[in-house]
């Protein structure tokens with residue numbers, strides 16, 4: 001790698017971190033160092049089946065359309081992608097609607113520690129749910145806030161409190177504060193009413 005290439009890479013990471021508050025190079029904290037990682041499609045599928053049940057139990061979030069999960073780095077790595085994809089490029093959701101055949105395409109980066117895999121996947125499955133139920137179609141800040149809120153809970157329930165708290169600190173020019181307004185609502189009204197409130201939003 002040339003000096004210029006190294007500098008460009010470093011700049012990209014620095015800008016990405018400044019924009020989103022995280023970069024893929026900043027992910028694994030001490031909490032995850034002993035957790036096993038999700039490296040294969042069978043492992044990923046099993047972890048997803050378990051998570052799908054948890055999302056139903058904890059948040060009454062249930063999908064009717066099939067989910068096509070791929071263990072793959074989302075395309076467009078770098079700070080430009082992070083302008084549009086606030087999850088820091090570890091996951092990506094794309095609706096699939098080909099005539100009558102409808103489904104959810106989800107990409108999650110391979111090799112993530114299991115709690116991080118679950119939280120990123122949960123975030124993307126919330127976007128899938130929002131798309132299916134046509135909720136939060138206009139309020140993009142709250143759409144992102146809801147996904148991060150669920151991500152936060154999935155991490156907290158796994159005991160990854162340090163990682164969960166990091167989510168609250170993510171800076172983003174547009175979405176940074178949305179998770180806090182959802183958590184605030186939950187603090188004042190409880191989880192069930194918060195879910196109902198989110199469903200009522202445009």
Ligand SMILES: [Zn+2]
Pocket residue numbers: 086087123127144147
């Ligand atoms: Zn998102």
